[in-house]
Amino acid sequence: MASVNTVAQSDSGQRNFIARLWYDKEARGVILQVLTVSILFAFIAYITSNVIANLALVGKTFSFDFLAEPAHYDINQSLIEYSSKSTHLRAGLVGMLNTLAVAVVGIIVATVLGFVLGVLRLSPNWLISKMVYCYVEFVRNTPVLLQILLVHGIVVHSLPSPRGAQDGGNLAETIFFTNRGVFAPQPLPQDGFGFVIGAFVLAIVGCFIFKRWAKKRQDETGKYLPVFLISLGAIIGLPLLVYLLMGAPLDWNHPELKGFNFKGGFVVRPEFLALTLALSIYTAAFIAEIVRAGIEAINKGQWEASLAVGMSRSRTLSEVIIPQAMRVIVPPLTSQYLNLTKNSSLAIAIGYMDIVATIGGITLMQTGKEMETMIIVIGFYLSVSLTISMFMNWYNKRIKLVER
Amino acid sequence: MKRILLGATAALALGATAVSAGTLDDVKARGELNCIVNSGFVGFASVDKNGKYQGYDIDYCKATAAAVLGDASKIKYKPATGKTRFTILNSKEGDVLWRNTTWTFVRDVDVKLAFQGVNYYDGQGFMVPKKLGVKSAKDLDGASVCIQTGTTTELNLADFFRVNKIKYEPVPTEGNEESRRNILAGRCDVYTTDASGLAATRATFKDPENWVILPEIISKEPLGPVTRHGDDQWSDIIRWTKNALLAAEELGITSKNVDELGAKAGNNPEINRLLGTEGDLGGMLGLDKKWAHRAIKAVGNYGEIFERNIGKNTPVGLERGLNALWTNGGLQYTPPFR
Structure with a gap:
């Protein structure tokens, strides 16, 4: 009798316990969160096992061994020694460096251009302000891919052929501007x-x-x-x-015209020029708006106070307004830097050999290692983006308002 | 033109693989052939002024539809790029690939595709503006070369220049159209792709007479139809439809005289077997007796298809060359219909 009683009690006690958990707001929250996370993980596990099973079904193995094999293809612009005898790994490195080159140069140019435009946008001069306004609205509201194609078209069509550059289209016979690239003397x-x-x-x-x-x-x-x-x-x-x-x-x-092309010297290919220029122009429009917003966020009293103590307009801007505006500017600026870096993956549209074109393109198509190459490419972009974010967060912390 | 992409995995990665029902049954049930073709390649597969697909590969799609469904117009074209073509085939979006695709070891064995013979023997060549005065590809030291990236072409090119110990600058692009733009803008001195592709691209230029194709052919590019691994009946149909058009030329059957020759059994037993007036070759394929008759009626024999789309009197202007019948010193040869 007693034992039956105990069972019944504990049974109803258990039911009570679950019911109590469910009606307890905090406990319910925890339960739902645990459920959500487990469903998410189950889903990921399902997809992963599906991928592995299907890869096995078509007889594909998961391995990075292909990286050590010769690439067999040539790349027209490389910051390090490379030939078709080099490995896929080296081809990937060439692509990574090419991506970084565009990102670094693009970020610098976009920042300078964006800040200048952002300040000009606030200029009391009606014409300048409206011109920048038109620039920003035009560039921001058209797809960046089309802009890249447009700039590449302009570069390739407007610059002369190597033979043409010999006669005109050079700077004092030392720097030659051609549609095959800009050739400059190499130190x-x-x-x-x-x-x-x-x-x-x-x-x-x-x-x-x-x-x-x-x-x-x-x-x-x-x-x-x-x-x-x-x-x-x-x-x-x-x-x-x-x-x-x-x-x-x-x-x-010094570069010299020999046969079809200039030989010797240092060359910047039109694809690099076009991509960097187009991405800088595009991103600068966004940065200009961010800078404008940052400056306008500063209380008008700061201007008046600064002018009142006899500082000039430009010094007020550079010493009082911009340093304060930076606190508003830096966080959105970070995401523009990340955008520029990621947008550089459109390089393939004009044939610039970045990481997507080398290891994520030719190597992928040659070896059929979709999973492996994509993991490398995504891993690369992730680490570059996180590095940029880390640096910008550090900078943001440095310039943020010191509260006393 | 010949991408090495192995699309199978991408297609299979997320979807479960269904047990394969016969493609023939699928096509018959659907009443329409899903034919994978090039998205734009003058002479081989391109859209004309009236929005209709035209070309060499298109005629093969029509022949297939005529043989299988009895109507050459029951086709849904699936335009594909070099990158997407195998994925479309392997994901069953398309039934057959008639899209100037090079038969290579890796594609056949590792990508798990089934190549059904060669309907065009091609090879990689070079095209330069006449005014450069280049006579041979070996004079191209230091040249900038336009090329479609991710193709076997790219690898052949690297090998050719390495073997001949001359230097070049590769100018890669995504597709034929981008390369065309680059060479016209003077971004490069030379355009390299399959010789048929060069001729087709040249046909779209305003001044085709100012461009020359150099004599060197630096690779073997046998182009042919492709099906999925593991459907032998469907593969047989594709392979023998291709062979039937070739046999028709050998036997003197044309789109004009096929009705007359196929009306009743004549003196030539091979013609009779091909056109179904003797025996039942069609039944062995799972089709009816008149399958080859309809295919030839729809598009003509191999020679007719060639001359109509890419022959000497077309803008593309290709010679038969390697694609002449074996009896005329070419490589086009079909196993016997018996």
Whole structure:
């Protein structure tokens, strides 16, 4: 009797327990979350096992061994030594470096252009402001792929052929602008050039020290020094002086027209030019809007106060407004940098050999390793994006409002 | 023209693989042939002014539809790029691939495709503007070469220049159209792809007379129809439809005289067997006796298809060359119909 009673009690106790859990708001939340996560993981596990089963069904193995095999294809622009005898891994590296080259140059150009445009957009001059407005609206509202194709078309059609560039279309017969690329002399360092580089590094270090000192001096005495101009002068002037003192220890490999093309020298292909230019122009429009928003977010009183203490308009902008606006600008700016980097994967449209075109394109089609190559490509973009984000977050933390 | 993409996995990666019902039954039940063709390749498969598909490969689609369904117009064309073609075939979106596809070891064995013979013997060549005065591909040291990326063409090119110890700059693009734009803009000196492709591309230029195709052919590109692995009956139908058109030329059967020759059994037993007036070859394929008759009636024999679409009197202007019948010193040869 007693035992039956206990069972009945514990039974109803259990039911009560579950019911109580369900009617408890907090517990219910936990249960639902656990359920959601388990369903999600079950789904992922299902897809993964499906992929593995189907890969096995068509007799494909999962392996990265193909990376060590010769690639057998050529690449027209490479920052490192590469030939068709190199491995797929090296072809992938060439692609990664080409992507990074576009991303780095593109981000720099887009930032400079975007800031200038953003400031001009707020210019009291009606014409300038409206011109920038038109630029921003036109560029922001058309697909970037079309812009890339357009810029490539313009570059390839408007620049002369190599033979044409020999007669006209060159800068003092040293830099040649052709539809095969821009050919410039390549510097070949000779003995003693190390001193020039040393002087350059020294100048940069010196500038940092000088900047600190100048700031301290300004804080103490209120006297202002044009730090930027002096630094710029030192960074250019010191290495130049050493270079001349060492007797110009630099030879130049000049491009020369031989047969079909220029040979020798340093070449920037039109595909790189077009892609970088198009992405910079596109991203600059967004950055311009971000900069405008950032500046407009600053209280008008800041302008008035700054002008009232006798600072010029441009100094007010650069020393008072922009530093405060940066706090608003940096977070959205980060996502523009990420966009530019990811948009560079449109390179294949004009035949620029980035990572998507090399390992994610030709290598994939040759070896049939869809999974492996895509994992490499996605992994690469992920790590680049995360690195950019990390850097920008660090920068954001540095410039954010110090609260006391 | 010959991508090496192995599309099978992409198609299979997420979907479960259904047990294969016969493609023939599928096509008959549907009443329509899903034919995978090139999305734009003058002479082989392109859309004319009236929005209708025309070309060499298209005629083979029509012959297949006529043989299987009795009506050459019951076709749904599935335009495909070099990248997507095998995926479309393997995912059963298309029944057969008639799209200038090179038969290679890897595709046949590793991509699990079934090649059904060769309807066009091609090879990779070079085309240059006449004014460059280039006479041989070996004079191309330092040239910029337009090329479609991800094709066997790209690999042949690298090998050719490496073997001849000359340098070049590859200018890769996604497709034929982009390469065409690049060479016309002068971005490159040379365009390389299959010789048939060069001739077809040249036919679309405003001044085709100012372009020359160099004599060197640097690769073997046997182009032919493709089916999926594991459907032997359907593969037989495709292979023997192709062979029937070739046999028709050998035997002197044309679209004009096929009705007369096929009306009743004549003196030539092979003609009789082919046109179904003797024996039942069609029944062995799972079709009726008049299958080949209808195919020939719809598009003509091999020679007719060739001359109508890509022959000397068309803008593409190709010679028969390797594609002449074996009796005329070419490679086109069909096993006997018996």
